[in-house]
Amino acid sequence: MPIITKITTQKNSPDRYNIYLDEKFAFGVDEEVLIRYHLVKGKELTEFDITQIQYEDEIRKALNAAINFLSYRMRSEDEIRQHLKKKEWDEPVIQAVLMKLVERKYVDDLEFAAAYVRTQVNGGKKGPLTIKQELKQKGIKELFIEKAMDEYSEEKQIEHAIQLGNKLASQNNNLSETFLKQKIEQFLMTKGFPFNIISVAIEEIEYEKDDDDEWNALQAQGDKAHRRYKKFTGFEYKQKMKQALYRKGFPIELIERYLNEHD
Structure with missing residues (x-):
C-alpha cells in the first residue's frame, strides 16, 4: 500500500495541503479533510481510502464554492444547484453539498421565498402572479410559494395597483377615458395583478375625465x-x-x- 511521505501547504491556498505518496505528489486536500482522515506522514492508504478522501475533498471544494455564492445574497436550493452544475460538479457532489447547507441552515427555501416576497412588496412594482412565477422559476415548491405569499396582503396588492394605475393615467392624459381605462387594466394584468384586485383598484384610480x-x-x-x-x-x-x-x-x-x- 502507498505511504504518505510528505505533506506541504499549498502556496496560494494556506487551508489546502498537498499529499505525497511514495515521494510523488498524489492529490490535494482541504484542511478539514486532512484532519478528519488523520492524514499524517507515514500513514498507509488503501485504494479505497484514496478514492474516499478525494470524493470528500470534492464535496468540500464544492461546499466552499456554494458558500461563496451565498455570500452575496440569499439563494434557493435550485439556484445553488444550477450554479454548481455550471461549475461542472457531479450530481452526487451537488446533492451532498445541498444536504450540508440545509443542515447548517445556510439554505431555507421557505425563508428565501418569504424574504423574496417582502422585497418585491417593498418595491411595489409587481403583482402577486408575477412574483409567484418568479419564485417558481427559482425552483421553489408550490407549498412554500403559497405560504410566502401571505406576506403580500390583498390590501397591499390593491394599494400598489392603484399607485401604478394613477402613475400610468398621469402619463397618458391625451387618451380617451375609455381607452385609458382599458390601457390601465391591461397594464396591471401584465404586472401580475389578478382580475379581482384590478376590479377593486380601478374604482379608485383617477382615470375619469371631465x-x-x-x-x-x-x-x-x-x-x-x-x-x-x-x-x-x-x-x-x-x-x-x-x-x-x-x-x-x-x-x-x-x-x-x-x-x-x-x-
Missing part, C-alpha cells in the same frame, strides 16, 4: 389622425378619421364635433 379633459384629449388624437389621413378628402377622409378616433375610445358625438369644427 368634458374639457376628454375634448382636449380628442383634439390631440384628432390632430395626429389628421396628419395621417390628410391626403384623403371628403367622405373617405371623414370615415377614416371617425374609425381612428372611435378605436381610441372617443364617443361619436365628440368625434362629429371635432370634424365639424375642422371641416
